Each structure stands twice: as structure tokens, then as C-alpha cells.
Amino acid sequence: MKHLHSGKVRDLYETDDGLLLMVASDRMSAFDHVLEPGIPDKGEILTRLSLWWFDQLKDVVPNHVVSADVPAEFAGRAVLCRKLRMVPVECVARGYLTGGGLLEYRAGGAVSGVRLPPGLDNGSRLPEPIFTPSTKAPMGQHDEPMTFDQVVDEVGAEVAEMLRRITLDVYTRGAEIALERGIILADTKIELGWDADGVLTLGDEILTPDSSRFWPRELWEPGRPQPSFDKQYVRDWLVSPESGWDRNSGEAPPPLPDKVVERTRQRYVEAFERLTGSAFRS
Template sequence: MKLLHSGKVRDVYEDRGDIILVASDRVSVYDVILPTPIPDKGRILTQLSLWWFEQLADIVPNHVISATDVPAEFAGRAVRCRKLRMAKVECVARGYLTGGGLKEYQAHGSVSGVPLPPGLLDGSKLPEPIFTPSTKAPLGQHDEPISFDEVVALEGTEVAEEFRRITLEIYLRGSELAAERGVIIADTKIELGWDSEGTLVLGDEVLTSDSSRFWPADRWEPGHPQFSFDKQYVRDWATSTGWDKKEPAPEVPAEVVEVTRARYIEAYERITGRTW
């Protein structure tokens, strides 16, 4: 195998003309990799993505060739995939207002150029889900929100509209399934690309604790940050240290690692109905 790319969480190899996508236990916050891994995180993300790919297959094809035809040392955390030419933008859907979207709303009354009603709070449910794309920043740099018109400028009108349709359909399908299991999906990010025949394909990961915000529905209360089943816990810890969000990042204490791992597992078990 040939290593093509090592990202914040995933390592990408080429093997027999295919891609081997390996999810590590690395965790990144504010686009910086923390020095302390979260045990089992890569396996959890991979297995949750595979479950979701099955639920979403009628909306958009995905890049998975096999979850078992991978090197033994990567078993459980790797997927054999089709090669894709990835889009130049991150496709994001938001159904609730929080995080960077909240900050943008507070400054401009809109998110990625989409105007929103006044008076929304941290955690408020939006009137309807919105497409809020962003740039795809190099490792160590921050993604920046962009408007739909900027996506049109990058990829063309037809492609931009397809990005928006697919992203919102995935979010709506995911939200419905998760809601049945007592989980709110506040927002999510997906990756799209084109295969060798020019078909638009869903790649990378989908509706995981790294690419989405998961909240327990019975604890949702707008007006403050929500309890979450994702890496928000470790993100909040990192913020509390006074760290400047630049390299080098601080070591993560064992208790924060343990709680974060438990929340990843709970998200997996709630959503899939399977025991980890």
C-alpha cells in the first residue's frame, strides 16, 4: 500500500487501484490535532458510517467497495473505497443554531448568507434545515463559511444545487432516524466527489460524532450549550484551558478521554441499536 495523505483523523492509502480509508483514534478540535488519542474512536466512526451508508443508499451512492477486504492491522477501522475527485467545498446542513453558526448569526443575522429570524438562542431549532457550506482548508487552517453563490462560482449552478439537495436530504433522513432513537442531530458535514464515470458520490464519513453534533432529545433546552454525544466535550475542555487554538495543543487528561470515549460509544449504540 502507498500512503497518499494523512489528515486530521484519517489516513488515505492506495491499494490495487482502490483507496483504503483508515480512521485513526486521533481527535482534532479547532482544526488542530490533539496529542492524546481517544481509544476505539476510529473503529466507532467507521462502523457508524457503514451503518449510515446503508440507510442513505437510495439518496446518493457512496464510495464503499468493502469493509472487510482491508489489511488485517486496520480491521474494523478501515474501508476499501472507490477513488473520487473530491469537491472543493464542505457541505454542511444545520437544523439547529450553535457553534460557528451561532457566532455568525449573532454578528450578521444570517449563516452562510441564509437570513434567519431574530431572537434565536444557542440551541434554537431553525424554521427549516439550511445548507451552510464552507471552504475546505488545508491541515492546520480553519474552514471558513461561504454562501451558496460562492459554491456556484466554484462548481457551477447545477452542481451547487445538487450539493444542497443531497446534503439536506441526508440531514433530514438522518434526523428522522435519530429522533426515533431519542437523538437530535443539530448539524452535520458531508463530503462529496465524483467517481471515474462522473457520478456524484458520498465519501469520507457520514453522520458520525466527528462530522455531526448529537444531542439527547430529552435534555435539549435552547439558551445555552447542549449536552452532546460528540467531540464537543473535548472541544469545551480545550477551550477551558485557555489554549490559543494553535499548535501545539495540550495533552488531554485521562478523565476527559474516558468521558469522550463513552459519549462516542453511546451515540453509536443509541443510533444503531447495537451494543459496542
């Protein structure tokens, strides 16, 4: 196979018959840095959970998966998929206010140009899910929020409407399924691209702890940071005094302590098991 690209988490190969082999590693990224060490079993959890979600969403939007029957050395953490011409927009949906959306709201009362009611706080549920796209920045640079009008300028009005509709449909279905299993889907990012027939298709991963914020429903309490089953735990440790790291220093983050690695793995496993109803065994 021909190696095409290595990203923060995934490695991409092209097979002899023109398919793509997408391999999820155990690498963990945060604040545009790849961290050391990796999180054991993370690649397998992301792959298995994405495959489960693709099946749940197959009537909402087509996806790029061809087969999970992959070479033995990649078993459990890779998929064969169709090539897509990716849309140059990060498609994000939010049902709750937190993270970068909260910072935008506090600065100007809106997120990606969408005006929101006054008085919302960290963890507040929004009146309805909103489409809050961002740029796709090169590795090492930050994605920047985009308004819907900017998306229209980038891809045209018809495609922009399709991106918004599909993103919100995926979020809505995902949030309903997650809530039935005791998890709040606060927000999520999806990747869309055109297949060979010109159909907008889901690519990459979907509704994983890397691409989404998952909160335990029973502990949700607006007005404070929420406990989570995602990589927010790693972000929180990196910006805590314990890490000793200044994210504005230009220096690489410190290695993750064993306890952070293990607790992060536990959160990813719990997200997988709660959502799928299946025990995770690597």
C-alpha cells in the same frame, strides 16, 4: 500498499488494484490541532457507524464503499473504497443554531448568507434545515463560510444545486432516524465527489460524532449549550480555564487528561449504541 496521505484522523493508501484503503485512527482533532493522546476505539466507532449510515442512506445518494473486508491489521477501522474527485466545498447542513452558525447569526442575522428570523438563541431549532457550506482550507487553516452564490461561482449553478439538495436530503433522513432513537442531529458535514462515471457520491465518513453534533433529545433546552455525544466535549474542555490553553496563542494544546479521554470515549460509544441499537465491543 502505497501510502498516499495522512490527515488529522485518517490515513489513505492505494491498493494494487487501484482502490483506496481508508483507515480511521484514534486521533482526535479540534481547532485545527491534532490532540494527544488519542481516544481509544474512536477509529473503529467512526468506521462502523459510517458503514451503518451508508446503508441507511443508500437510496438517497450512492457512497464510495466497496468492501469492509480489509487486511487484518486494519480490521474494524478501515474500508476499501472507490476513488472520487472531491468537490472543493465543505457541504454542511444545519437544523439547529449553535457553534459557528450561532456566531454568524449573532453578528448579522444570517448564516452563510441565509437570513434567519430574529430572536433565535443557542440551540434553537431552525424553521427548516439550511445549507451552510464552507471552504476547504488546507490543514492548519480555518474553513470560511460560503454563501450559495459563492458555491455557484466555484462549481457552477447546476452542481451547486445538486450539492445543496443532496446535503439537505442526507441531513433530513439522518435527523429523522436519529430522532427516533432519542438523538437530535443539530448539524452535519458531508464530503461529496465525482466517481469514474460522473456520479456525485458520498465519501469519507458520514453522520459520526466527528462530523456531526448529536444532542440527547430529552435534555434539549434552547438558550444554553447542549449536552452532546460528540467532540464538543473536548472543544469545551480546551477553552475552559481548567485546560490553561489560549487558542489564540499559537501554541499547541495541552495533553487531554485521562478523565476527558474516557468521557469522550463514553460519548462516542453512546452515540454508536443509541443510533445503531447494537452494543459496541472493540
